[in-house]
Amino acid sequence: MDEAIQPINVQSAKQKIKSYSHNPGSLILAGLVGLAALLTVLTLVFIVGYILIKGIPNLTPELFQLEYNSENVSMFPAIINTICMTVLSLLIAGPLGILAAVYLVEYAKKGNKLVSLVRVTAETLTGIPSIVYGLFGMLFFVTTLHWGYSMLAGAFTLAIMVLPVIMRTTEEALLSVPDTFREASFGLGAGRLRTIFVVILPSAVPGIFSGVILSIGRIVGETAALMYTAGTVAELPKSVMSSTRTLSVHMYSLASEGLYVDQAYATAVVLLLIVLIINWISGRIARKIKKG
Amino acid sequence: MKDIKETVMKYVFLLCACASILAVVLICLFLFANGVPAIGKIGIFDFLLGEKWKPGNDIYGILPFILGSIYVTAGAIVIGVPVGILTAIFMARFCPPKLYRFMKPAVDLLAGIPSVVYGFFGLVVLVPFVRDFFGRTLGFGGSGASMFTASVMLGIMILPTIISVGESSIRAVPNSYYEGALALGATHERSVFFTVVPAAKSGIMAGIILGVGRAIGETMAVIMIAGNQPRMPKGLFKGVRTLTSNIVIEMGYATDLHRDALIATAVVLFVFILLINLLFSLVKRRGTNG
Numbered sequence: 001m002d003e004a005i006q007p008i009n010v011q012s013a014k015q016k017i018k019s020y021s022h023n024p025g026s027l028i029l030a031g032l033v034g035l036a037a038l039l040t041v042l043t044l045v046f047i048v049g050y051i052l053i054k055g056i057p058n059l060t061p062e063l064f065q066l067e068y069n070s071e072n073v074s075m076f077p078a079i080i081n082t083i084c085m086t087v088l089s090l091l092i093a094g095p096l097g098i099l100a101a102v103y104l105v106e107y108a109k110k111g112n113k114l115v116s117l118v119r120v121t122a123e124t125l126t127g128i129p130s131i132v133y134g135l136f137g138m139l140f141f142v143t144t145l146h147w148g149y150s151m152l153a154g155a156f157t158l159a160i161m162v163l164p165v166i167m168r169t170t171e172e173a174l175l176s177v178p179d180t181f182r183e184a185s186f187g188l189g190a191g192r193l194r195t196i197f198v199v200i201l202p203s204a205v206p207g208i209f210s211g212v213i214l215s216i217g218r219i220v221g222e223t224a225a226l227m228y229t230a231g232t233v234a235e236l237p238k239s240v241m242s243s244t245r246t247l248s249v250h251m252y253s254l255a256s257e258g259l260y261v262d263q264a265y266a267t268a269v270v271l272l273l274i275v276l277i278i279n280w281i282s283g284r285i286a287r288k289i290k291k292g
Numbered sequence: 293m294k295d296i297k298e299t300v301m302k303y304v305f306l307l308c309a310c311a312s313i314l315a316v317v318l319i320c321l322f323l324f325a326n327g328v329p330a331i332g333k334i335g336i337f338d339f340l341l342g343e344k345w346k347p348g349n350d351i352y353g354i355l356p357f358i359l360g361s362i363y364v365t366a367g368a369i370v371i372g373v374p375v376g377i378l379t380a381i382f383m384a385r386f387c388p389p390k391l392y393r394f395m396k397p398a399v400d401l402l403a404g405i406p407s408v409v410y411g412f413f414g415l416v417v418l419v420p421f422v423r424d425f426f427g428r429t430l431g432f433g434g435s436g437a438s439m440f441t442a443s444v445m446l447g448i449m450i451l452p453t454i455i456s457v458g459e460s461s462i463r464a465v466p467n468s469y470y471e472g473a474l475a476l477g478a479t480h481e482r483s484v485f486f487t488v489v490p491a492a493k494s495g496i497m498a499g500i501i502l503g504v505g506r507a508i509g510e511t512m513a514v515i516m517i518a519g520n521q522p523r524m525p526k527g528l529f530k531g532v533r534t535l536t537s538n539i540v541i542e543m544g545y546a547t548d549l550h551r552d553a554l555i556a557t558a559v560v561l562f563v564f565i566l567l568i569n570l571l572f573s574l575v576k577r578r579g580t581n582g
Contacts, residue, residue: 019479026481033386033481036378037395040455043448044402047413054416096311103305118309121316127569128319128562129509131536135543135558139322160315167312193301221406224511224536228543248408252512255412268409275404283397 048272055269058262068234073263075270077236078250081151084237085230085246086219088155089162090212096159097166098201098208104167105174106196122164130225133161137229149243154230161225162215169214173207174200210285217278220271223248247271319562327559330552339556345522347542352553354560356524360439360532361508361564363525364518367443368450368507373500375447376454380496383455384462385470385484403452411516414445419517426529434529437519442532445513450503457502461495462488494575501572508564511536535561 011019020027065074100118108115137157147153177200185195201208231243232253245253247267254264331339334352342353383395423436465488473483489496519531520541533541539554539561546554 023479023482026479029481029485030386033378033382036375037382037387039375040379040402040451041395041398043451044398047405047410047448048401050417051409051413096308099305099308100311103309107302107305108309114309118312121312123573124316124566124569125312127505127509127565127572129511129536129565131509131511131539132319132323132558132562132565135539135555136319136322138543139326139555140318144322160319163312163315191298193298217404221404221408223406223408224540227540248406248512251412252408252516255408255415255516261416264412268412271406271409275401275406279397279400279404283400 051265051268051272055265058266059269060266063263063266066236073234073254073260075247075250075263075267077234078245078247078267079270080236081244082220082246082248085151085155085158085226085244086216088151088240089158089219090215092155092159093163093166093215094212097163097211098170100163101167101170101174102196102201104171106192106200122167125160125164128161130161130222133157134225134228136160137225142229147241149229149231149233150241151230151237151244152240154226154244154246155240157225157229158219158222161222162218165215165218166208166211169211170204170208173204173211176207177203206285206289210282210289213278213282213285217275220246220274220278221248222246223252227252247274323555323559323562326552327556330549330556331559333549334553334556339553340560343524345538347546347550347553350549352549352556354535354538354553354557356522357533357535357538357557358560359525360518361534361536361561363439364442364446364514364532364534365504365507367439368446369500369504371444371447372450372454372503372507376451376499376503377458377496379451380455380458380462380499381484381489384459385480385488399452399455402448403456407449407510407513408516410445410449411513414441414513414517418445422529432529434527435519435531437517437531438529439518439525439532440528442514442518442534445517446507446510449510449513450507453503453506454496454499457499458492458496461492461499464495465491494578498572498575501568501575505565505568505572508561508568509536511540515540535564 020030062072063074064076064079065072066076068074068077104115104118134157137153141147141153141156142149145153181199181203182195185199190198226246226249230245230249232245232249233243234245234250234253237244247270251264251267251271254260254267334342339352339354340358341355342351343355344351344353345356379399383392383399387395418441419436421436422438422441423434426432426440427434427436469487469491470483473487474480478486514534515537518534518537520533520537521531522533522538525532535557539557542550543554
């Protein structure tokens with residue numbers, strides 16, 4: 001997949017020009033395709049470049065102070081909140097998703113009704129817009145379970161959101177573990193559990209990790225699902241039951257209030273950097289998996 | 293002893309597998325239980341086809357928002373789909389390997405940028421541009437926060453979905469199609485566009501449907517640049533409010549029937565998404581059956 005196709009009709013420039021002069025339609029198509037790709041890349045470069053150029057000068061040390069107040073809208077508490085929220089969500093969704101994938105791959109028999117039901121629901125979960133998650137979180141965790149606007153409510157909401165991601169990537173990773181591993185382990189007298197935890201899961205770690213990284217990306221970028229579950233308090237959290245705002249929510253508040261545009265630029269830079277790092281790591285993992 | 297442990301763990305795994313089923317059931321239950329009675333109270337036709345949204349007077353018609361969502365999504369399709377498909381074709385069949393090593397991460401990055409950052413970019417770049425260029429210079433008027441602005445932004449946001457799904461389905465087409473066309477004397481472009489791409493049609497279609505789902509469900513970016521006036525959409529360069537933005541904007545202070553009407557709005561959105569998901573799996577199944 002990584003390499004582009006190997007051309008089987010290698011032509012010299014001269015041949016190409018001749019071919020195009022006979023077929024102007026082909027030239028137009030080639031031009032259109034190139035133009036579209038250029039447009040896509042330019043859009044990305046423009047967005048990222050604009051935000052970096054406008055934002056980096058605004059990354060002042062004051063923005064990384066412990067305390068948030070109206071004079072200094074520090075983003076440091078929001079960064080801490082984001083980290084806590086990410087860890088908490090992954091602690092919930094990680095084990096659930098991984099163990100669920102183990103069941104789907106290692107235990108369920110082919111054509112099992114339950115398995116197809118799990119697949120359908122997981123696909124449904126992937127498609128649900130984040131604001132619907134947010135409303136559900138508000139109705140269930142905040143109101144019905146009386147957790148109030150809290151980090152815990154936000155983390156559970158996000159956990160449901162990233163559960164299908166972790167499940168799918170883990171499933172793929174488990175499926176790609178060769179059956180000979182399982183056979184060898186059984187042959188040595190290991191039970192099913194031992195085989196899963198000692199042989200299969202360890203060799204599926206890179207795949208599972210890539211799912212976790214993808215989930216981190218979604219959690220960090222999420223806004224709509226958090227506004228009405230974790231709330232928008234911009235201070236350091238006292239416990240998992242206190243209301244918090246993550247970096248994305250922080251940025252939305254700054255941008256929509258209209259008073260702190262410079263700080264919003266700076267926050268956008270931090271968010272972009274996080275995304276860049278996440279993409280870089282997942283690219284490395286993907287390459288590692290491919291090499292085997 | 294060992295057998296007990298094995299059996300217990302088997303059920304633990306089973307239980308975890310049921311988590312996603314439980315989640316979907318809970319989401320449906322809570323949304324419908326809170327939203328459907330409100331729809332009943334307002335009257336289903338008044339709710340879905342009412343042209344006025346005035347919570348102060350207990351008038352809750354969400355037709356403006358349904359239309360807003362549909363128009364903005366249609367705009368995103370018009371802008372995003374041609375560029376997305378052509379880029380997918382470029383990446384699968386035209387891109388030299390050296391350039392590909394740069395293009396692929398670029399598309400991934402486009403997919404990874406949080407929607408609030410897209411929205412902010414729209415707010416500080418697109419909105420002033422639309423206001424000054426289309427509004428003043430071309431005389432369309434408007435404040436810049438408009439249906440057009442939101443369509444452009446969403447068009448950009450659905451690009452990575454369309455590109456990556458489209459690219460992988462074009463790559464999945466057997467190379468013999470391409471070789472056969474070449475052997476018949478077709479140029480590279482003709483072979484790609486008239487044999488390979490038609491064979492990848494259902495995969496490309498699935499990508500577009502996924503993109504539509506993303507555009508309809510997008511909230512934060514739209515809120516920041518669409519103007520959000522709660523009235524019937526009046527024109528391409530006038531403000532518009534979508535289903536998603538209606539929920540976020542008013543949920544903070546809504547009470548009683550107003551609050552339930554907002555949850556009912558989410559129910560409508562949810563039904564939209566379920567229909568799109570259904571369409572997606574139908575298209576995908578047709579694709580795998582050949």
